[in-house]
Amino acid sequence: MPVFYGTEVASPLMLGTAQYPSPAILAAAFRASGAGIATVSLRREAGGGQDFLRLIEGLGVPILPNTAGCHSAREAITTAQMARELLGTDWIKLEVIGHTDLLSPDVFQLVEAARELTAQGFRVFPYCTEDLSVCDRLLAAGCEVLMPWGAPIGSGLGLANPHGLRALRAAFPDVPLVVDAGIGLPSHAAQAMEMGYDAVLLNTAVAKAGDPVAMARAMAGAIESGRAACAADPIEPRDMATPSTPVIGKAFLA
């Protein structure tokens, strides 16, 4: 199971808590998924009351607060500090949004915020792109986990750049890597796990499905399959057929 900052979590599925039809369905989806971590947005949800945070705490899963909706390093740092105070955790999923339409990370502000938060004792989970040099900078800033996007948040497009994600895995074999955002289907999640990613973080694909609980279960199954497949050392794809029965004695060279 994935280990983040020395803590092993119970499942490679990290599940968001926004946009469910009701808290009861949210809780049922968590039970069905066996998710190892619950992410929660501080900016929108906790605008005064703490009822929702209490509900999330009631899920009995470690909480990873995020800085969703922050557009600058300064905002993200303030939100992280508020999260630490409210939830008593130094874990923070660092999200600094660069472009409103794509909700893509502002990688410059991201690195700046990661450096500052690490200095303040936070354990930073940066929502980033799959760009190698950005990831290098994040590690240099003190991050011990990377969370590249699969595709824009909520788009359900899956892994838009599988080659880049594979290259990132190869470049940082020892860093815990999480595909965060863009997952729409269980096959997308399985693909990330098959590539050797340590975990998958998703929200909309489950919360906005017609039956969130059934989709949560489907995601959990796919993630387990992908993880098992990766551990089983899958074969390499190749262009030529390799027959599974011997061909000696047959005139295949004729």
Added chain:
Amino acid sequence: MSGGVSADGVTILGAGVMGLATATELAARGHTVRVVDPALGPGTQGCSWWAGGMLAPWCEFENAEEPVLRHGRTAIDWWDRHAGGVTHAGTLVVTLGRDRQELDRFARRTEGFEPIGSDRLAELEPDLSGRFHRALFFPDEAHLDPRTAVAALQAGLATRGVTLAAVLPPDPGRIIDCRGLAARDILTDLRGVRGEMLVLRCPGVALSRPIRLLHPRVPIYLVPRGEGIYMLGATMIESDRRGVVTARSVLELLSAAYALHPGFGEAEIVELGADARPAFPDNLPRIGQAGWRLYANGLYRHGYLLAPAVAMQLADHIDTGAKPEFWHETDHQR
């Protein structure tokens, strides 16, 4: 004066939509009823004041559980009978060009609509003509002005001799707690879900029925209240914070309204409002017993849609002892 069935009658706590609907249903069945509310009536202190007033069970089914659809259908007739002022014009659901999938998803998850094209849309809402090429029309839905509606209930109750007091009388009889979010002192898993709304005056845009604009991030609805007045709502934020509206919510709501029709750029902002809706974890209403009182609560964003059904279940329970469908077993008294 109506003849009381029980000696002491029934005292209802709370003069929001739930309390007044319950009082109305009980009074209509011949019970002696009192309503107790420190504000002596509906007003800005309660979330009923800030509601949209859409009687839209088919649309709400997109994101709500089945009882909302089944019981919501009875609401339109109930409001017609007890308050009047219901406009039977249906609901239109539209999306902007690049969110077309949202309309398909909405259609897959709802029923009771006609998919319509430009021509029919132009007939129904000429001001939206040419702006949208596809829409869903829910012909059986209706809407009302919530403030007029609760005022009508209050007036109806007064003619039946129902008294409204600020404090609990010494001999209250049977008590039904309909205090909404204020009942968190006895209902521990009640939470607030914040909603923000605007009232606009925009005589330049003529719309005759509620319009829902689907959007992955900022879905809005506009409910016409006549004479160029529109209610624009509403955010859904997991927070019990009340009072002021945030700049972000105003920006989002107004941007969406402007995208629906640029004429809203000329609107006057008449009101900004925010409150918190009472909700239980499944976002469905509950009727139950908390210590010595009955309660009805947790109508969430379906106050006007579900209050009639909850009131009827409460009245049946009082008349016959029947267990309400929304009955909740746990005793919430601390």
